[in-house]
Amino acid sequence: MDTKALRSFVRAAELGRLRHVADELGVTQQAVSKRIAALERELEVRLFTRTARGVELTLDGQAFLPHARSIVAGVERAVTAVGPGSRALRIDVLGLRSAQAVVLHDYWRSHPETHLDVVTLRVDDPRKAAAAVQAGDIDASFRTVTDPESLPPDLHMMHAFDSPLELLVGPRHPLASAGTLTPAHLRKHRIWVPGIAPHSEWAEFYDQLTTAFDLRIDAAGPHFGDDVLLDTLADSSDVATLVGARDRYIWPTNHDLRRIPLVNPTLAYPLSLIVPRANPHPGLRGIVTHLTGLPRLPKSAWRPSWAPPPRGSDVPDVLRSRARQK
Numbered sequence: 183m184d185t186k187a188l189r190s191f192v193r194a195a196e197l198g199r200l201r202h203v204a205d206e207l208g209v210t211q212q213a214v215s216k217r218i219a220a221l222e223r224e225l226e227v228r229l230f231t232r233t234a235r236g237v238e239l240t241l242d243g244q245a246f247l248p249h250a251r252s253i254v255a256g257v258e259r260a261v262t263a264v265g266p267g268s269r270a271l272r273i274d275v276l277g278l279r280s281a282q283a284v285v286l287h288d289y290w291r292s293h294p295e296t297h298l299d300v301v302t303l304r305v306d307d308p309r310k311a312a313a314a315v316q317a318g319d320i321d322a323s324f325r326t327v328t329d330p331e332s333l334p335p336d337l338h339m340m341h342a343f344d345s346p347l348e349l350l351v352g353p354r355h356p357l358a359s360a361g362t363l364t365p366a367h368l369r370k371h372r373i374w375v376p377g378i379a380p381h382s383e384w385a386e387f388y389d390q391l392t393t394a395f396d397l398r399i400d401a402a403g404p405h406f407g408d409d410v411l412l413d414t415l416a417d418s419s420d421v422a423t424l425v426g427a428r429d430r431y432i433w434p435t436n437h438d439l440r441r442i443p444l445v446n447p448t449l450a451y452p453l454s455l456i457v458p459r460a461n462p463h464p465g466l467r468g469i470v471t472h473l474t475g476l477p478r479l480p481k482s483a484w485r486p487s488w489a490p491p492p493r494g495s496d497v498p499d500v501l502r503s504r505a506r507q508k
Contacts, residue, residue, distance in 0.1 A: 255318025271465035377405025
């Protein structure tokens with residue numbers, strides 16, 4: 183199938199005018215029209231209807247568009263992968279102080295030659311992040327689609343690592359002097375986790391966590407950011423929150439906040455990495471090798487029912503390091 187025709191089709195769908203597509207691709211409008219007409223003949227369907235304002239997708243065109251985008255993105259990745267000045271490896275994380283960002287930073291410090299672009303998509307639904315990987319807008323996303331059946335077949339979701347939880351409290355909280363805590367110690371205490379978004383993976387995580395250990399998770403009120411959360415903890419004698427052991431938080435010295443590990447069992451937040459099955463960015467191989475080498479949590483750790491199995495066998499062959507392939 184002619185990739186130039188596919189690219190012309192995708193840009194026509196996005197821009198709505200063949201003249202704009204022609205200007206962007208550096209060809210005539212007639213050449214764009216001929217490419218799309220040839221594609222329609224090959225598929226034996228109409229992809230566009232012509233209107234006074236330009237072109238609009240038919241139902242067949244709407245069905246074909248995501249697949250065409252995927253092919254075009256794959257071709258572009260293949261070309262840039264072998265060319266000089268290849269674009270940066272673009273990976274989505276939940277936040278720049280999140281455990282995922284910390285792990286990526288650790289990798290980059292050991293491999294400073296890596297051209298890495300860490301981004302945060304402003305979406306709560308992990309399926310939207312998966313769609314961005316599928317479209318080629320990003321190369322990978324640290325998200326978990328809790329219903330794997332809804333993941334597009336051209337994407338793969340692998341286990342990345344598990345993030346053990348800690349209780350974060352102020353100095354006046356009754357649990358502040360503990361060296362470690364069990365989940366049973368948290369019962370009847372208010373655990374404030376503002377900003378739990380519906381349809382997010384962390385909403386499902388906290389639902390299962392509260393049911394499994396009879397905890398009181400309070401998601402009331404908008405999330406005004408980490409600074410407000412940390413200020414509230416410092417001033418409170420009864421409010422606590424949960425954070426990941428690798429998550430990075432910074433607070434004034436006089437806040438005197440305490441991070442207390444949770445044990446017996448360790449409470450683990452599972453993190454996955456969504457990648458394309460075909461033509462992944464070549465820089466992903468090093469990242470995946472780094473992830474598979476991270477310390478594992480004990481088998482007794484509690485994980486939600488939808489967590490992917492914590493093993494390295496779910497790594498796609500195309501992303502395994504050459505050393506391991508030998």
